[in-house]
Amino acid sequence: MFGSVAADLVRELKNSKWLLPFNESSLRTIAIETRSIMEMITSTVSQFREKLDQPEVLATVMVFHRSVQRNKRCVLAYLYKRLERMRRMRWEYSSINFAELSNNLSMHERDYLSKYNRLLGEYCESVGLDLTAELQPPKDLYIEVRVLKDCGSILTDSGTVNLKSGTAHFLPRVDVEHLVRQGALEHVI
Amino acid sequence: MIVSLRNLVDCWSEVVRSREEASGPVLLFVALDDCDAIATAMSVMALLKADLVRYEVVPVVDLGQLADRFKEMAKPAEPRSAVFINCGARVDLEKLLSLETVEDEALKVFVLDSCRPFHLNNIESTRVQLFDDALQPVDQSSLPLCGYEDAYGFVEVEMEDESAGSDVEAEDDVVFGSDIEYESDANEVDGTNDRSKKRHSSRKKEKTKKRARQNVEVDSDMRHRAYDYYSSCHVATPSALVCYLLSMDLKKENPTLLWLATVGIADHFIFGKSTNESYEESASLLKGQLERFYNEQEAQTGSKQYENNSQSLSSSLDAEEVIQHVDEPRLELLRHWNLFDAVLYSTYMCSKLSTWRQTGRRRVLEFLATLGIPIRVAQQRWQHLSRESRNVLEDPSLETTLGRLGLNDFHRDGFVKTKGGYKASVSAVDVVLAVASTLEVDNPEGRHNVPGENVWESLFWKAYDILGAGLGDVTLERGMDLASRMQMLLVQVGGQVIDQRAFVSSGTFRYAVLRDGQYQEAVRHPLVITRLAHFLMDALEAQGEKPKPFVIIAPLTEKSTWLAVAVTRASTYNDFGLRFRTAAAKNGTKIVDHGFCPHIVEVADGQETEFVRFLHDVMG
Numbered sequence A: 001m002f003g004s005v006a007a008d009l010v011r012e013l014k015n016s017k018w019l020l021p022f023n024e025s026s027l028r029t030i031a032i033e034t035r036s037i038m039e040m041i042t043s044t045v046s047q048f049r050e051k052l053d054q055p056e057v058l059a060t061v062m063v064f065h066r067s068v069q070r071n072k073r074c075v076l077a078y079l080y081k082r083l084e085r086m087r088r089m090r091w092e093y094s095s096i097n098f099a100e101l102s103n104n105l106s107m108h109e110r111d112y113l114s115k116y117n118r119l120l121g122e123y124c125e126s127v128g129l130d131l132t133a134e135l136q137p138p139k140d141l142y143i144e145v146r147v148l149k150d151c152g153s154i155l156t157d158s159g160t161v162n163l164k165s166g167t168a169h170f171l172p173r174v175d176v177e178h179l180v181r182q183g184a185l186e187h188v189i
Numbered sequence B: 001m002i003v004s005l006r007n008l009v010d011c012w013s014e015v016v017r018s019r020e021e022a023s024g025p026v027l028l029f030v031a032l033d034d035c036d037a038i039a040t041a042m043s044v045m046a047l048l049k050a051d052l053v054r055y056e057v058v059p060v061v062d063l064g065q066l067a068d069r070f071k072e073m074a075k076p077a078e079p080r081s082a083v084f085i086n087c088g089a090r091v092d093l094e095k096l097l098s099l100e101t102v103e104d105e106a107l108k109v110f111v112l113d114s115c116r117p118f119h120l121n122n123i124e125s126t127r128v129q130l131f132d133d134a135l136q137p138v139d140q141s142s143l144p145l146c147g148y149e150d151a152y153g154f155v156e157v158e159m160e161d162e163s164a165g166s167d168v169e170a171e172d173d174v175v176f177g178s179d180i181e182y183e184s185d186a187n188e189v190d191g192t193n194d195r196s197k198k199r200h201s202s203r204k205k206e207k208t209k210k211r212a213r214q215n216v217e218v219d220s221d222m223r224h225r226a227y228d229y230y231s232s233c234h235v236a237t238p239s240a241l242v243c244y245l246l247s248m249d250l251k252k253e254n255p256t257l258l259w260l261a262t263v264g265i266a267d268h269f270i271f272g273k274s275t276n277e278s279y280e281e282s283a284s285l286l287k288g289q290l291e292r293f294y295n296e297q298e299a300q301t302g303s304k305q306y307e308n309n310s311q312s313l314s315s316s317l318d319a320e321e322v323i324q325h326v327d328e329p330r331l332e333l334l335r336h337w338n339l340f341d342a343v344l345y346s347t348y349m350c351s352k353l354s355t356w357r358q359t360g361r362r363r364v365l366e367f368l369a370t371l372g373i374p375i376r377v378a379q380q381r382w383q384h385l386s387r388e389s390r391n392v393l394e395d396p397s398l399e400t401t402l403g404r405l406g407l408n409d410f411h412r413d414g415f416v417k418t419k420g421g422y423k424a425s426v427s428a429v430d431v432v433l434a435v436a437s438t439l440e441v442d443n444p445e446g447r448h449n450v451p452g453e454n455v456w457e458s459l460f461w462k463a464y465d466i467l468g469a470g471l472g473d474v475t476l477e478r479g480m481d482l483a484s485r486m487q488m489l490l491v492q493v494g495g496q497v498i499d500q501r502a503f504v505s506s507g508t509f510r511y512a513v514l515r516d517g518q519y520q521e522a523v524r525h526p527l528v529i530t531r532l533a534h535f536l537m538d539a540l541e542a543q544g545e546k547p548k549p550f551v552i553i554a555p556l557t558e559k560s561t562w563l564a565v566a567v568t569r570a571s572t573y574n575d576f577g578l579r580f581r582t583a584a585a586k587n588g589t590k591i592v593d594h595g596f597c598p599h600i601v602e603v604a605d606g607q608e609t610e611f612v613r614f615l616h617d618v619m620g
Helices: A004-015 A024-047 A055-093 A095-104 A107-127 A173-182 B005-016 B035-050 B063-077 B120-124 B160-190 B195-231 B239-249 B255-270 B276-301 B339-345 B347-353 B358-371 B387-394 B398-403 B428-440 B453-468 B474-499 B526-542 B576-587 B608-619
Strands: A142-147 A152-156 A159-163 A168-172 A185-188 B026-031 B055-060 B081-085 B109-112 B128-131 B321-329 B411-419 B425-427 B503-506 B509-513 B550-556 B561-567 B591-593 B600-604
Touching: A004 A024, A004 A055, A024 A055, A055 A107, A055 A173, A142 A173, A142 B035, A152 A173, A159 A168, A159 A173, A168 A173, A168 B035, A173 A185, B005 B081, B005 B109, B005 B128, B005 B239, B026 B035, B026 B063, B035 B055, B035 B081, B035 B239, B035 B255, B035 B428, B035 B453, B055 B063, B055 B453, B063 B081, B109 B239, B120 B128, B195 B576, B239 B255, B239 B276, B255 B276, B255 B321, B255 B411, B255 B428, B276 B321, B276 B411, B321 B387, B339 B347, B339 B358, B339 B474, B347 B358, B347 B474, B347 B526, B358 B387, B358 B398, B411 B428, B425 B428, B428 B453, B428 B474, B428 B526, B453 B474, B474 B526, B509 B526, B509 B608, B526 B550, B526 B561, B550 B608, B561 B576, B561 B608, B576 B591, B576 B600, B576 B608
Parallel strands: B026 B055, B026 B081, B081 B109, B109 B128, B509 B550
Antiparallel strands: A142 A168, A142 A185, A152 A159, A168 B055, B321 B411, B411 B425, B503 B509, B550 B561, B561 B600, B591 B600
């Protein structure tokens, strides 16, 4: 059936929260499918040039055309969603995690991301503020956290903090915000 | 050094003050097995939060872990100070933590512990500050000399008169012997055996001997004084209450801290750590505070409890939650159960009416009839009970009627937290039970997981969440469920022990050995066993037996050792810690402290019967 591969592609993206490896083979299959549909359209049109106002011919062309449109839309949605996720991850997890992530990206995506990174970096530098440090304006400067996974000692502005599992800490939010987001610490409200 | 109530604020400023070399966090070490400790930790944390001081909380299981964790945390973090909550007052902290080796010389340790007596070295040490509940600083000269005890506050002393005599002689001999040696040395060196010199030296010998004997007598006297000091084990004011007093001095008191203080005193009441009088005293103090908090609001809204407007209060307690003082019937978990079960399984009613027996059940029915509540109504959930029926229970005129059933002090001071609009309420005592059972029993089957360190810690934080949970919170409800299950178990096992006469009454104390398989798995933890022992003591007393301390020995399956728990009435000293050690020293039983109470120890497997036998001898 036309468009099934494309629908699968979108579904795959929807079912995962993380960025899955770039599915190049599916994209290629979709492109081939689309091209074959296009050929069918042109052949139909040239075959029934005189009877183009017949409803059955019109319907056939219409179905082919819609299939093409649908494929295109699915692929675009796939690409766009991936971009969106990449950007969100950049904001949420800072740039450190991107080494492992880049295996899952296509060449163009990697290119996009590095440029995006550079732009963001330049902007933050010119403003003099790390915009990615805090996504929401903090309610308190200090937060209470409970350590779920051992994080060893981390170095903060106010000294070393020994994050051993099973302990609780009250400390400046900026120091541990990234660990909270990674799920190693639990924010106690 | 001891900090009296007057100097709390000065001492607190020392806790939070940042020094040049250390502006790190305040380290809080919290005893794991104690509800009061959790409540105190919560209040201390609230106070630190108010000052925006960084802190780190470390739950600790026993003294060994305390020392390990202290070393681990103290080094890299450059802490401002360390606060020990309900742990460490009775042991020599300088030695245990090897404070001399800590690089930061000015690091001080503050101890907020309700365990008494303090270790004498702690009192002398300048680096250890002990929060005391006395208004006046303790007169140092009245204390015995230190140096006779080991790091755990154990004084080796021969028991009672006959052995005390032999002790003196033995030491005398030693002195004598050394004297001779010295003399013969002198002779050799001199190379003379002049008679006059000999006579002279023999006289000298006599003199030294006399002085030595005097010394030994004084020494043994001091030793006995030290022994007496360390055997005066008792529990002072709950730490949570001390912490509340501190917050009052800091002008930072609020209803949340007040609630935690009520939980602290309820904990001491439930686990028999405080006498009725001291409980009432603390309760009336808190009651006075309560009136202070809510008077303004009453004036504003006119309605007493349900419509309060706490805008005027700087309280972090949920705006709708109100604490009330009530004359509470002594039925545990009443608000989370039905009246019938609460009566049937309340330790107070049980010990008075022996409700686990058929006759006892009949008396329960009689009791309900006295109240004028039909059984069917009593078996409804408490929330569905009509207001009239509830009011009957709180009626002060009930006392005279209940007197006939032998229930003289049916009511006691209690504190209840209610929420406007939401009909449920929770009492401080119930919270304590929920927290205590959560601390010990993990999953609903009542079976404990193999306790790795992390299990204890996760249980600690679970219990902590229950204490901090608002009304209607799921965690709180779950805790209450667990508590009610434990309560039923407690009464069942208690009844079983009494009916089968599974305890031995011997001389000055009674004991029971809960052998494997015979009793429920869940009754394997110090808090439950403590409550069980208190229950047995009450029940036996109600049956007309002489009041005696109770020792329970139960297997600790996961460690394959035995747990020995001794309880006494709060009005007498619980010196079983020392007695256990003396008994163990006599027959070479290996015992290890379990948790932070001296009167809860672990006995090596296979030696438990021996241990009890020697305990008899020690008790004399």
